[in-house]
Amino acid sequence: MSLLVTGSIGIDTVHTPFGKRVDLVGGSAVYFSCAAAFFTPVRLVGAVGEDCPPNLLNVFEGRPIDASGVEVRKGSKTFRWHGSYVKNLNEAETVHVHLNVLGEHAAPIPTQFLDSKHVFLANSHPRLQRETLQKLQSPMLVVADTMNLWIENEEDELLKLLPLVHGLILNDAEVRMLTQEPNLVLAARKAQKLGPKFVIVKKGEHGCLMVTESEVFVLPAYPLEKVVDPTGAGDSFAGGMIGYLSTQDNLSPLTLKRALAFGTVVASFTISDFSLDGLKSASRPLIDARCEEFRKSMTF
C-alpha cells in the first residue's frame, strides 16, 4: 500500500458560531493525510514557507504519515486562509487568503514516492495535477479534486486531466458549472463521460452522490448534533474514502459504496471540532463503529 497525496499545507484562521481560532494547521493535504492514515500509510507532498512554525506539523507524529515530501521553501511564506462560518455554517466566507508558496511552483516529489500506487491530487491547477501524475511510475488509482476557479479559467487543462484519472471529486456547484447541467444526477453523468470511471459530488450537510458508468449511489451525511468547524470536511471525506479504497483490490460497486460511507463518517469526526481536533478524537475502531451505526440507520 502506498497512498500519495499532493496538496496544500496551510495556516488557517477560522471563525464559527462556536468561536474563533487563529494559526491552526490546515490545508487539503493535511486533512486528507490525517483522514487516510486511519486506513493506510500516507505519503505527503506539499510546500510550506520558512515562516512555518515547526510545531505546526507535529500533527503528523504518531500517525503513519511520511512527511518527507514536505518542502520547507527558503524565502517563501506559508499559505494562509482566514474563513468565517458565522453567517452560514454550511459555507465558508473567505475573509482573506494569501496563496504565498502555493502561488509559486509545485513541491518536488521525492524519488522514493514515485512508485506510489494510489494517488490523491488535491485541488490545484489542473496542469500541475497532470504534471504530477506524469512523474509517477505506475499508479493504479488516481483521484483528483478541483474547484470553480479552474473550471472557469482552465477548462482546457481540466479536460486534459480528466481522462487520466479514475475518480473526480467536486461539489454540487462545481459539477453544475463544469457540465452546464442543473440536475445533479445528469451533471455527474456528464462529468463521468469526460473521462473518470467515477464522479463523486459532495453536497456538504446533504451528503454525496456518486456516478459510475452504470450506477448512481446516494448517501446522506452522517446526522451530527454539533457541527463546530466544517473546514476540511471535503478533504477528510476524500481521505477516508481513498484511504479505504487503497486497502481494497477492486472498484466494485460495493467497495465504492463502503468507501463513500467511510469518507462520510471520517468527515463527521472532522467537523465535530476545530482544525484537526475532531480527527484526533477518532480512531479506527470508533470509525468502524460509527460506520456500522450509520449503515444500520439506513437499512430498511
Added chain:
Amino acid sequence: MSLLVTGSIGIDTVHTPFGKRVDLVGGSAVYFSCAAAFFTPVRLVGAVGEDCPPNLLNVFEGRPIDASGVEVRKGSKTFRWHGSYVKNLNEAETVHVHLNVLGEHAAPIPTQFLDSKHVFLANSHPRLQRETLQKLQSPMLVVADTMNLWIENEEDELLKLLPLVHGLILNDAEVRMLTQEPNLVLAARKAQKLGPKFVIVKKGEHGCLMVTESEVFVLPAYPLEKVVDPTGAGDSFAGGMIGYLSTQDNLSPLTLKRALAFGTVVASFTISDFSLDGLKSASRPLIDARCEEFRKSMTF
C-alpha cells in the same frame, strides 16, 4: 384499514423549466390520497367551490379513494394556486394564491368516516386540525403537517395539537423556525419533545430526516434525472409513508424506515411529471421495484 385525510383540493397553475400548465388538479389532500391509495383505501375530506369542473375530480376514479367527503360548497369558489419553479426547481415561488373555500370553514367529516383508524391532517390551521381529531372516535395513528404561517402566528394552537398526534411532518426551515435551533438533528429532537412520537423533516431534493425518542434516521432523496414539477412532492411523500404505515401493526424503527423509503419513492414518481401525471404512471409493483433498487443502492 381506514386512512382518513383532510386537506386542500385545488386548481393549480404551474410554471416549471419544462413548461406551463393551467387548471391542473392539485392540493395536499389530492396528492396524499393518490399516493396513499397505492397501499390502502383512502377516505378523503375536503371542500371545493361550485366552480369546480366535475372532471377535475375524475382523478380519483379507479383508485380506492372514497371521495364522499368532498363537499361541493354552494356560493364558494375552489382554492387556486399559481406557482413558478422557473428560477429554482427546488422552491416554489407563489405567483398568486386565492384561498377561497379554504378561508371559510372546514368540510364536515361524513359519519361513516368517524371510525377511521389512521389519519393524516394535511397542512391547515392547527385549531381546525385539533377539532377534526376530536371528532374521530378512536384513531390509532395520527400524523399532522404544518407550515411557517401557523408556527409564526398560531404557535399556541400548534403546541396544543402536538401532544395529540403521533407524527409531525414539516420541512427544514419550518422545524428550525419552530424550535429556534439551526442544527436539524437537534431541531427535530426538540420538536419531538413537544409531543409527537416521531418528527419527519423534509429536505426536498436532499431527502429527509426522522427523529424518534431514541433514534435518528436519514434518507437521501431518490436520485432522479428529470424533475419536471415538484408540486405535491411533500404530500405524496406523506401519502406513501402513511399509506404504508397504515398497513402495518407497529411503529418499530424498521417499519418507520420502510415507510420513509416508500414515501421517498412515491414522491419521486410525483415530481417526474406535471400534476398527478407522475403518479398515474406508477403502480404498486413499480413502486416496490424502485424501492428495492433504492435500498440496494444504499446498502454497503
